[in-house]
Amino acid sequence: MLINDLPRYEILDEAALAELERGWRRIVSELGIEFLYPEALDYLRDAGQQVDGELVRFDPDWILEQVAKAPPEFDLQARNPERSVHIGGNHMVFSAVYGCPFVREGDERRDATYDDFQNLVKLAQSFPQLDSPGGTICEPNDRPLDSRHLDMVFALLTLSDKPFMGSVTSGPNAVDTIAMAEMVFGRESLEETPAIISLINVNSPLRYDDRMLSALVEYAKAGQATVITPFLLMGAMSPVSIPATLAQQVGEALAGIALVQTIRPGCPVVFGSFLSNTDMQSGSPSFGTPESATGLLCTGQMARHYGLPWRSGGMFTSSQTVDAQASYEALMTMMPTFLAGTNWVMHSAGWLESGLVSCYEKFIVDIEILRMLQEEFQPLEINEETLAFGAHEEVGAGGHFLGAAHTLERFRDCFYRPLLSSTENFERWKRLGGRDAAERAGEIWRQKLTEYEQPPLDGGVESQLAEYVSRRRTELGD
Amino acid sequence: MLINDLPRYEILDEAALAELERGWRRIVSELGIEFLYPEALDYLRDAGQQVDGELVRFDPDWILEQVAKAPPEFDLQARNPERSVHIGGNHMVFSAVYGCPFVREGDERRDATYDDFQNLVKLAQSFPQLDSPGGTICEPNDRPLDSRHLDMVFALLTLSDKPFMGSVTSGPNAVDTIAMAEMVFGRESLEETPAIISLINVNSPLRYDDRMLSALVEYAKAGQATVITPFLLMGAMSPVSIPATLAQQVGEALAGIALVQTIRPGCPVVFGSFLSNTDMQSGSPSFGTPESATGLLCTGQMARHYGLPWRSGGMFTSSQTVDAQASYEALMTMMPTFLAGTNWVMHSAGWLESGLVSCYEKFIVDIEILRMLQEEFQPLEINEETLAFGAHEEVGAGGHFLGAAHTLERFRDCFYRPLLSSTENFERWKRLGGRDAAERAGEIWRQKLTEYEQPPLDGGVESQLAEYVSRRRTELGD
Numbered sequence: 001m002l003i004n005d006l007p008r009y010e011i012l013d014e015a016a017l018a019e020l021e022r023g024w025r026r027i028v029s030e031l032g033i034e035f036l037y038p039e040a041l042d043y044l045r046d047a048g049q050q051v052d053g054e055l056v057r058f059d060p061d062w063i064l065e066q067v068a069k070a071p072p073e074f075d076l077q078a079r080n081p082e083r084s085v086h087i088g089g090n091h092m093v094f095s096a097v098y099g100c101p102f103v104r105e106g107d108e109r110r111d112a113t114y115d116d117f118q119n120l121v122k123l124a125q126s127f128p129q130l131d132s133p134g135g136t137i138c139e140p141n142d143r144p145l146d147s148r149h150l151d152m153v154f155a156l157l158t159l160s161d162k163p164f165m166g167s168v169t170s171g172p173n174a175v176d177t178i179a180m181a182e183m184v185f186g187r188e189s190l191e192e193t194p195a196i197i198s199l200i201n202v203n204s205p206l207r208y209d210d211r212m213l214s215a216l217v218e219y220a221k222a223g224q225a226t227v228i229t230p231f232l233l234m235g236a237m238s239p240v241s242i243p244a245t246l247a248q249q250v251g252e253a254l255a256g257i258a259l260v261q262t263i264r265p266g267c268p269v270v271f272g273s274f275l276s277n278t279d280m281q282s283g284s285p286s287f288g289t290p291e292s293a294t295g296l297l298c299t300g301q302m303a304r305h306y307g308l309p310w311r312s313g314g315m316f317t318s319s320q321t322v323d324a325q326a327s328y329e330a331l332m333t334m335m336p337t338f339l340a341g342t343n344w345v346m347h348s349a350g351w352l353e354s355g356l357v358s359c360y361e362k363f364i365v366d367i368e369i370l371r372m373l374q375e376e377f378q379p380l381e382i383n384e385e386t387l388a389f390g391a392h393e394e395v396g397a398g399g400h401f402l403g404a405a406h407t408l409e410r411f412r413d414c415f416y417r418p419l420l421s422s423t424e425n426f427e428r429w430k431r432l433g434g435r436d437a438a439e440r441a442g443e444i445w446r447q448k449l450t451e452y453e454q455p456p457l458d459g460g461v462e463s464q465l466a467e468y469v470s471r472r473r474t475e476l477g478d
Numbered sequence: 479m480l481i482n483d484l485p486r487y488e489i490l491d492e493a494a495l496a497e498l499e500r501g502w503r504r505i506v507s508e509l510g511i512e513f514l515y516p517e518a519l520d521y522l523r524d525a526g527q528q529v530d531g532e533l534v535r536f537d538p539d540w541i542l543e544q545v546a547k548a549p550p551e552f553d554l555q556a557r558n559p560e561r562s563v564h565i566g567g568n569h570m571v572f573s574a575v576y577g578c579p580f581v582r583e584g585d586e587r588r589d590a591t592y593d594d595f596q597n598l599v600k601l602a603q604s605f606p607q608l609d610s611p612g613g614t615i616c617e618p619n620d621r622p623l624d625s626r627h628l629d630m631v632f633a634l635l636t637l638s639d640k641p642f643m644g645s646v647t648s649g650p651n652a653v654d655t656i657a658m659a660e661m662v663f664g665r666e667s668l669e670e671t672p673a674i675i676s677l678i679n680v681n682s683p684l685r686y687d688d689r690m691l692s693a694l695v696e697y698a699k700a701g702q703a704t705v706i707t708p709f710l711l712m713g714a715m716s717p718v719s720i721p722a723t724l725a726q727q728v729g730e731a732l733a734g735i736a737l738v739q740t741i742r743p744g745c746p747v748v749f750g751s752f753l754s755n756t757d758m759q760s761g762s763p764s765f766g767t768p769e770s771a772t773g774l775l776c777t778g779q780m781a782r783h784y785g786l787p788w789r790s791g792g793m794f795t796s797s798q799t800v801d802a803q804a805s806y807e808a809l810m811t812m813m814p815t816f817l818a819g820t821n822w823v824m825h826s827a828g829w830l831e832s833g834l835v836s837c838y839e840k841f842i843v844d845i846e847i848l849r850m851l852q853e854e855f856q857p858l859e860i861n862e863e864t865l866a867f868g869a870h871e872e873v874g875a876g877g878h879f880l881g882a883a884h885t886l887e888r889f890r891d892c893f894y895r896p897l898l899s900s901t902e903n904f905e906r907w908k909r910l911g912g913r914d915a916a917e918r919a920g921e922i923w924r925q926k927l928t929e930y931e932q933p934p935l936d937g938g939v940e941s942q943l944a945e946y947v948s949r950r951r952t953e954l955g956d
Contacts, residue, residue: 009487009817016860023865034875055875109904206875236878240885240892242858244866278880280889284901290854290894298858318901323914324805324843325899331809332850339487339817353904365802372810376768380776382494382721387501391717392726397512397533397684400714402756407718411758414718416768421803423762423796426587426831436801 009339023247025060032057037213066258074268077195080161088309095134097350104359112138135165138358144478161455166198171214204237220263228256229272287316288329300340313337314347322438364441487817501725503538510535515691544736552746555673558639566787573612575828582837590616603638613643616836622956639933644676649692682715698741706734707750751790765794766807778818791815792825800916842919
C-alpha cells in the first residue's frame, strides 16, 4: 500500500465540474437507469424514487443524500493483519489483473486453467508491490462453471494472505464467498470490518443486470465492500465524447452507490471507473489511449468532489504480445493513476490483449513499472543533509563521485534498483544471450514461483474451507 | 509545437525552493566553477568575479542580475517561416535524438554513417510531431572528423526546413554553422531573430571545457541561442542525492547563462537539464528512472522560478533493443516532460541504448508516444455540446453507441488514431504475421522514407552552401 502524499494533478476547474454535475443530474432524472432485479427495484421504490417497470428515474438530491452516508475511507481486512489495507484518502492499493479467459506464457496463448489461477495468485502473493491478488486473476476454464467460484475463493484464501475480491457472478455465489470468508475471519470480525471487496460492473449504458445486482445486494447486506463500476468504452457503451461519458459514469456509479446505502447505510463502497474508447477504425476496444488518461484524471477529481474512495487505472494495453506497445500503453494509464491518487487500482499486473489474456511475462513487466512508480511518488526531502555540500567539497571541479565517501556510504539504497530493466553494455548483453525484457521476465516469474512459500493458515480452517467447497460443489451438481 | 495549457505538476514548496537556492549559492561562491577558456575567464574577470587560475568564484547576486537579462521567451526561425517556433511560456518544442555514434536498424547494430544521418533527418522532417531534427542526429562516422560538421549542417539546412541545432565541437565550427545559416537566412534576419540553437554541455562537475566555451562565445556574439546544460548522471558527475544534484545543476547552468549575458546582454538562452543516475550495480548510466523523473519535475519549477525557458526530457532508455523496457523507460521520462511543460525537448525520437544508438524502429515508437501525449495534453472542453445529452436520449438504457447519429457524425476525429499501435483481435493479428510493435515500426519508417519529399530551397542558396562546404573542407585538410 502506497501513501501518495504528492499533489493530485487536476485539470478541471469549478465551472467544468458544475457542467458535469448538470450532466449526470439530467441523465438520472430525465432518462433514468434500468435495474433488472426486483429486490433492487423494491429498495428504490420504497425510498421514493420513480420506478416505471425496470426503469428508475432518480431525484439527484436524494442520490447525493445517500452517497453522503458512504464512508470516505475504510479498512479492508487481510487474513494476515499486516497486509490489511486502507482504502481512501492518499492511500493507493494495487491488485492484479482480473477476468481474463486466456493466458499467455512466452509465445504460447491458451485457455486459462486452475493451475494458471494458482500460479498467478502465488505470483501476486510474492510481490510486495501488489496489495491483493484481486479475484478472477484468470478464468479457470478446466473447472466446472457452476462451482468454479468456490475453487477461486479457496485459492485466494489459502495461497495468499492478502485481501481478496469476491465472486459476483450471482447472489448465491456472493453468499458462498461470504460464508467462506466467515470461516477465516469470523462472523463478528467480518461484520465489524469488511474482508471482501467485490467488483460490481454496470451493464452500461444505464443498466444494472440481475447477476450483478443480486451479488451487490448480498454484499451490501453483509457490510462487505463493493466497487461500483460503469463499464465504459466510448463509442460502444457511451457517447464518443469524454464529458458526456463522464456525466454518464457519475450518474451510473452514484445511482448504484445510493442503492448500496439504501440497503445498508454506511456500507463501504468505492466509486469505480473503467473508461476507455473504441478504436473507430477496427471497432475493437482500445487501451492506454489519451482519452482514457484524460477521463481518469477527471474521474479522480469528481470522486473526491463526492467524498468517495475511488477505483480506476491498470496496466492496460491492446497489444497481443509483450512488446513496446504493451508497456507504453500500460504506463500511459498507470502514470495518470498515480497522478490522480487512485485508491483502489485493479489490473495492476498481468493484463494483455485488451483484457482477454493474463500474461505471465507482462505480469513481471508491470511489477517493474509499479515498483518504479511507487518509488517515484515519494516526497523529496530537501534539507542540509540531502543538499550534501560536503560531497561537492570532497570531489571538486572535474572530479568523479563514484568513489566519493558520500557515495560509498549510500550506494546500496540511494537509487531505485531494477527488477527487470537492464543497463548492461551492448557487448555484455549480447554475450549473455541478447535477451529482451520479455525473455528476462520469463526467467523472473519462473524463479519466483519456485521460491513461493504458502502463507500459514490454521489447518482446521483450511480443511473447513475444503469441506465447504466439496459440499457446495455437490449441491450445485458439478 | 504544442501549446501546453494544462496545469504544471509541481512537487516543491517554497521552503524546498529556498533550500535549493541556498545550495547553489554556496556552491558557486565557496567552491566556484572552472572555465577552461581564456576568453571566458576575461569576460568574468572584467565583470568583477573572483578568478583564480581557471577557477571562478561567483557572487550569486551578480549571476541573478545577468540571468534577469535573458529573455523569458523567444522565437527561433526556421527556413520555412511556418515551421518557426517559440521557445518559452507554455510552448513545447520537440527535436530528435542527438549525438549517437551507432545506429540500429532491425536486428543490426552498426557504426552510423552519413546515409543514416540523412535518413534520420528526412524522418524528422516527415513527422509533424517533431519541430526540429535537432543537430547530430547520429554521428556520420564515414565522413572526415574535422569537416563532418559541415556535412551535418548542410544536410540539416537542405533536407529539412525546420529549425536546427548548430555544431558545438569548437569555436571555428560554430563560426562555420553561423556562416552557412547566413546564406539561408541573411545576416540581418539572423541578427534580429536567432535561427540556430546549440547545445552547450557543462563538463560536470563544476567545469566548462574549452571546446564548448569557444562555441558558446561565438554563438553568444552572433546572438544565436544556446542550451546551457549540466550533464549530470548522479553518482558520477554529481552526488547520489537529488537535492544536491539540483543545487549543482542550477549553479552550473546559471553561471553559464550569466556568461552568455555578459558577452551579449539579452541573448536568447535556455536553462538545460540532462539529469539521470548511475546504476550502482553495473556502474552504467541508467535512464527512465524514478530519480530522473523527480529531478525533471523539480527542474521545471526552478527554471520558471528564474524566469528562463528550459530544456529537459527525451525518450530515454538504457535498453539495448526495442522492447518493453525501451518504451516504459521512454514514457517514464516523457510523461513528466509534459507535466512539467518543458520548453525545448531533445531526444524526442530515436534514442536507444543509453544514447549510444540512434534506432530507426525506436524512432517510430517514440513518434507514437509523442503523438499520444500531444493529444492528451489538450484542454478538455466541457459544455452543452460535448455533454451530448442528445446522444444519451438517442441510445437509451442498454443500447449501443456505435451506430448512433452522434457517433456517425464524429467517428473520424473523435479519438486519437494510432500510427503504430494495434488493436486487432488475436486471430487477425496472427493471420497478418503476428508482428510486434518493433517489426511494424520497421515498415512504417521505410514507407515514410519512400514518401519523403525534399522541402524546396532556392537553387542558388543550395549551391552556395555546397561551395562553402567544399572550400572549407579543403582548408581543413580533409
